[in-house]
Amino acid sequence: MRAVIIDAVRAQPEVREVDTPFAPEGGVVVQVKATGMCRSDWHAWAGHDDIAWPHVPGHELAGVITEVGAGVERWRVGDRVTVPFVCGCGRCAWCAAGEAQVCPDQEQPGFTHWGSFAEQVALHAADTNLVAIPEGVDFATAASLGCRFATAYRALVARARLTKGEWVTVVGAGGVGLSAVMIARALGARVIAVDRKPEALALATDLGAEQSLVADGRDIGADVAALTDGGSHVAVDAVGSEQTSSDAIHSLRRRGRHVQVGLLPPVDGHPRVPMARVIGWELDLLGSHGMAAVDYPEMLALIESGALQPQRLVERTIGLEEAASLLPVFDRTSVAGMTIIDPSR
Numbered sequence: 255m256r257a258v259i260i261d262a263v264r265a266q267p268e269v270r271e272v273d274t275p276f277a278p279e280g281g282v283v284v285q286v287k288a289t290g291m292c293r294s295d296w297h298a299w300a301g302h303d304d305i306a307w308p309h310v311p312g313h314e315l316a317g318v319i320t321e322v323g324a325g326v327e328r329w330r331v332g333d334r335v336t337v338p339f340v341c342g343c344g345r346c347a348w349c350a351a352g353e354a355q356v357c358p359d360q361e362q363p364g365f366t367h368w369g370s371f372a373e374q375v376a377l378h379a380a381d382t383n384l385v386a387i388p389e390g391v392d393f394a395t396a397a398s399l400g401c402r403f404a405t406a407y408r409a410l411v412a413r414a415r416l417t418k419g420e421w422v423t424v425v426g427a428g429g430v431g432l433s434a435v436m437i438a439r440a441l442g443a444r445v446i447a448v449d450r451k452p453e454a455l456a457l458a459t460d461l462g463a464e465q466s467l468v469a470d471g472r473d474i475g476a477d478v479a480a481l482t483d484g485g486s487h488v489a490v491d492a493v494g495s496e497q498t499s500s501d502a503i504h505s506l507r508r509r510g511r512h513v514q515v516g517l518l519p520p521v522d523g524h525p526r527v528p529m530a531r532v533i534g535w536e537l538d539l540l541g542s543h544g545m546a547a548v549d550y551p552e553m554l555a556l557i558e559s560g561a562l563q564p565q566r567l568v569e570r571t572i573g574l575e576e577a578a579s580l581l582p583v584f585d586r587t588s589v590a591g592m593t594i595i596d597p598s599r
């Protein structure tokens with residue numbers, strides 16, 4: 255099969271013929287119909303994760319099952335499926351409790367094993383991790399859910415418990431940030447979007463942000479406080495840097511809830527977090543790490559009903575060759591919204 259393969263940290267990715275995967279015990283092989291490219295793929299390429307090289311990236315996928323391993327009960331060849339980027343082991347107490355997103359023995363396609371920038375991908379513990387794609391949802395839309403959209407959904411619904419009428423500041427208007435804007439609006443919250451790029455903010459406004467602030471060095475906390483009579487109830491850092499995390503935390507009112515979604519890799523030592531403000535204002539700091547398959551049906555029902563429209567976030571579709579060229583510069587790409595790869599192109 256054809257796959258985007260990376261031979262070493264920061265090596266130029268290439269499209270090459272590689273061995274097709276086989277279904278592990280309890281797992282399946284999926285023919286990839288669509289797979290998203292996100293900043294986490296760039297982090298893996300850049301050496302911020304523990305990766306065994308050579309490696310095939312890709313963790314936001316949807317496709318059709320082509321092979322079912324021994325012991326799988328719920329799935330058949332031909333089923334249309336997607337999968338959260340965190341795949342639980344299916345055996346531990348966390349998985350049994352429906353919390354596979356924090357499974358200590360988790361697998362992540364594109365990180366712990368070869369991922370979906372390929373014609374086929376192997377997935378583990380299928381009965382725990384696979385999600386059936388409803389008839390009315392296409393593969394590109396389903397692929398756009400697995401990482402950023404589901405993470406934004408869980409961050410706001412299950413972690414921050416955002417309610418109608420509350421203010422939420424979303425820092426970063428890329429894939430996860432724009433997802434958060436759309437989901438927050440659907441929940442009846444009032445959204446302030448923050449980004450360095452005016453064109454990304456224009457998209458956030460289209461998706462329901464009531465206010466937008468260009469992060470041009472201004473005091474985001476002070477501006478949000480002025481717009482919201484004291485600060486937002488909830489803040490999301492959808493980027494993951496010392497600056498964006500700090501901006502999000504400083505945008506909160508007293509007793510506010512911050513959700514950290516963007517990864518803060520300790521590139522130059524671990525980034526500082528404004529803990530004095532967290533203590534003095536009794537802020538809640540919450541982490542959010544994807545969403546377990548068991549929680550998908552509620553979100554998928556909102557997508558089928560049209561209340562949520564993740565397909566609006568899909569900016570462009572490219573092939574494997576283009577994906578290989580794009581990955582090393584993906585941290586600097588100017589495209590807002592989601593980039594989807596179709597391996598058959």
Ligand SMILES: [Zn+2]
Nearest residue numbers: 343346349357
């Ligand atoms: Zn587990």
Ligand SMILES: [Zn+2]
Nearest residue numbers: 292294401402
């Ligand atoms: Zn991702």
